[in-house]
Amino acid sequence: MEFVLAIIVGILATSAFYLMLRRSLVKVILGMVFLGNAVNLTIFSVARVTKGFAAFIPENANTLEGTYADPLPQALILTAIVIGFGTQAFAIALFRKAFQKVGDDDLDKMNSTDIMCNEDVPGGK
Amino acid sequence: MNSILAMPVVFPLFTGIIMLFFWKHRSIQRIINVIGSTVTLALAIYLTWYIKTSGIQCLYIGAWKAPFGIIFTADLLTMTMILVSGIIGFATALYSLGTMDETREHFGYYPLLQIMIMGINGSFMTGDLFNMFVWFEVLLISSFSLVALGGERSQLEGAIKYVILNLLSSSLFVVGVGILYGITGGLNMADLARKIPMLPNKGIVNVMAMFFLVSFGIKAAIFPLFFWLPASYHTPPAAVSAIFAGMLTKVGVYALFRVFTLIFVTDVAFTHTIIIIIAMLTMLSGVLGAASQMEFRRILSFHIISQIGYMILGLGLMTPLGIAGGVFYIFHHIIVKTNLFFVSGVVSELKGTYLLKKLGGVLKLYPLLGLLFLIPALSLGGVPPLSGFWAKYTVAVAAVEKSEYLALAVSLFVGLLTLFSMIKIWNEVFWKEQKAEYAAEQQTLRQLPKFKIAMMFAPIILLAAITLFIGLYPEPFFDYANEAAHQLLNPSVYINAVLGGAQ
Numbered sequence: 001m002e003f004v005l006a007i008i009v010g011i012l013a014t015s016a017f018y019l020m021l022r023r024s025l026v027k028v029i030l031g032m033v034f035l036g037n038a039v040n041l042t043i044f045s046v047a048r049v050t051k052g053f054a055a056f057i058p059e060n061a062n063t064l065e066g067t068y069a070d071p072l073p074q075a076l077i078l079t080a081i082v083i084g085f086g087t088q089a090f091a092i093a094l095f096r097k098a099f100q101k102v103g104d105d106d107l108d109k110m111n112s113t114d115i116m117c118n119e120d121v122p123g124g125k
Numbered sequence: 126m127n128s129i130l131a132m133p134v135v136f137p138l139f140t141g142i143i144m145l146f147f148w149k150h151r152s153i154q155r156i157i158n159v160i161g162s163t164v165t166l167a168l169a170i171y172l173t174w175y176i177k178t179s180g181i182q183c184l185y186i187g188a189w190k191a192p193f194g195i196i197f198t199a200d201l202l203t204m205t206m207i208l209v210s211g212i213i214g215f216a217t218a219l220y221s222l223g224t225m226d227e228t229r230e231h232f233g234y235y236p237l238l239q240i241m242i243m244g245i246n247g248s249f250m251t252g253d254l255f256n257m258f259v260w261f262e263v264l265l266i267s268s269f270s271l272v273a274l275g276g277e278r279s280q281l282e283g284a285i286k287y288v289i290l291n292l293l294s295s296s297l298f299v300v301g302v303g304i305l306y307g308i309t310g311g312l313n314m315a316d317l318a319r320k321i322p323m324l325p326n327k328g329i330v331n332v333m334a335m336f337f338l339v340s341f342g343i344k345a346a347i348f349p350l351f352f353w354l355p356a357s358y359h360t361p362p363a364a365v366s367a368i369f370a371g372m373l374t375k376v377g378v379y380a381l382f383r384v385f386t387l388i389f390v391t392d393v394a395f396t397h398t399i400i401i402i403i404a405m406l407t408m409l410s411g412v413l414g415a416a417s418q419m420e421f422r423r424i425l426s427f428h429i430i431s432q433i434g435y436m437i438l439g440l441g442l443m444t445p446l447g448i449a450g451g452v453f454y455i456f457h458h459i460i461v462k463t464n465l466f467f468v469s470g471v472v473s474e475l476k477g478t479y480l481l482k483k484l485g486g487v488l489k490l491y492p493l494l495g496l497l498f499l500i501p502a503l504s505l506g507g508v509p510p511l512s513g514f515w516a517k518y519t520v521a522v523a524a525v526e527k528s529e530y531l532a533l534a535v536s537l538f539v540g541l542l543t544l545f546s547m548i549k550i551w552n553e554v555f556w557k558e559q560k561a562e563y564a565a566e567q568q569t570l571r572q573l574p575k576f577k578i579a580m581m582f583a584p585i586i587l588l589a590a591i592t593l594f595i596g597l598y599p600e601p602f603f604d605y606a607n608e609a610a611h612q613l614l615n616p617s618v619y620i621n622a623v624l625g626g627a628q
């Protein structure tokens with residue numbers, strides 16, 4: 001199981017970095033989503049996948065005994081998913097606004113601040 | 126009762142929520158913001174005194190004993206950061222009254238500011254690695270909004286670079302935390318510090334250390350991960366870029382100090398040598414970047430990077446004097462750098478631009494402003510008797526003690542170039558005659574309302590006074606930094622304070 005997960009994480013992370021290095025904003029955001037999923041799956045697999053043993057204390061007992069799945073990594077992933085959702089939503093809104101202002105989704109066109117500061121462009125701040 | 130430890134986090138949140146009830150009432154929000162920041166500062170001062178007298182304190186949230194629950198831990202390093210964030214929060218609250226425009230105030234500038242301060246204080250307070258990630262996200266999402274608030278083209282472009290690189294850094298941080306949990310079974314920092322030396326596989330600890338170095342390094346803007354900083358920090362209004370310049374990168378530096386004195390100390394020869402090399406390159410690349418810039422805030426942004434190098438150098442030396450120098454440096458730097466951004470905001474308020482080419486003649490009209498620029502600028506360059514001299518001197522002496530002569534040479538050379546950049550700003554902005562063709566856009570101080578002038582100058586004078594005070598009377602500050610370094614270099618004190626009963 002970990003073997004399959006490791007390969008999936010690899011594929012996701014590779015495509016994430018490939019997409020994030022592109023110039024188009026849409027691809028960058030897709031890359032960020034992929035990377036978020038790769039990260040969550042990594043946490044899931046490093047914490048050892050245990051199938052069929054939920055971490056519930058049985059009736060008539062006070063502690064867990066025998067094999068059980070560690071619930072903490074799942075809580076971590078849940079938190080990371082929620083936070084990732086929020087930041088990605090913000091990023092999409094920001095990219096859309098930037099697209100409207102610049103009129104282009106090419107990251108190479110988004111260097112007006114660097115040009116304005118060093119050359120005498122009329123209207124530069 | 127230790128629940129007061131949560132107050133620097135809870136109170137800004139409380140202030141932010143109260144302000145949301147007055148969404149349409151700009152003036153009420155302004156008043157609440159000033160009151161809230163004042164109370165947070167007072168709490169920070171009280172807590173610093175409390176921790177100084179009673180040693181490391183912990184707050185076990187929900188009464189879950191460490192290492193099982195989330196905890197807040199306050200030692201002297203934490204309190205340094207909380208205190209300085211209180212000072213900067215207060216100064217920014219005043220400065221915003223004078224400079225922030227109405228549109229931004231209408232769209233939630235003040236609540237966002239308070240929530241960001243909550244995130245900053247939370248990441249200083251927490252004693253749990255995953256919880257630190259959560260606080261990082263709290264401060265990041267509000268800083269994203271603050272950078273983009275207003276929606277000017279330059280702001281959006283800067284925000285994109287800032288957002289992408291910081292999200293990448295967060296992803297690396299979570300992976301590091303996850304793997305660390307996989308190999309040790311703990312997330313509590315004190316617990317990790319106890320477990321990591323017992324691990325059989327030393328290699329993976331170094332790999333994890335590098336994960337954290339890269340992830341915190343992006344946030345702290347060290348070489349070669351700093352590119353987002355000069356691309357974004359000069360785009361928002363002066364009040365926002367001032368608090369960013371002061372506090373945000375220092376959250377990354379704080380995290381590096383915490384992690385590399387507490388958790389990853391098993392192979393100092395490997396990890397801390399890398400940190401020293403990075404520190405030298407960070408100093409050099411920052412100061413050389415600044416030398417080629419011709420915009421007020423971009424020069425200052427590059428100088429943030431070079432100054433980060435000094436702090437990291439103190440950490441890399443890993444001697445009592447080095448760490449003390451680093452802590453002293455952080456405290457001095459946050460105050461000085463925020464003040465320089467404040468001054469740049471006043472200049473642009475008067476002259477309508479940040480470009481050195483179009484500026485000029487400020488000294489003749491406003492000699493006081495010139496003096497107020499000179500105090501932090503010379504302090505940044507390390508001219509005695511200002512605070513920067515003592516900070517640089519301590520780090521340099523620590524480098525000599527450890528026989529790191531190359532680092533010493535680099536730090537002195539960079540100090541010289543820093544002075545060069547500050548003189549460049551002085552010449553271009555304050556001394557030279559302004560060219561007649563650019564003189565049209567400007568307004569004079571007399572045209573501005575009295576209240577606005579007072580609110581612009583009050584925080585600058587306050588921070589300049591602190592800089593002078595540290596410079597003329599460094600003894601108590603240095604004692605404090607020494608004590609903080611002593612705590613950082615003896616992790617067993619921290620571990621015992623946190624785990625106490627659990628051992």
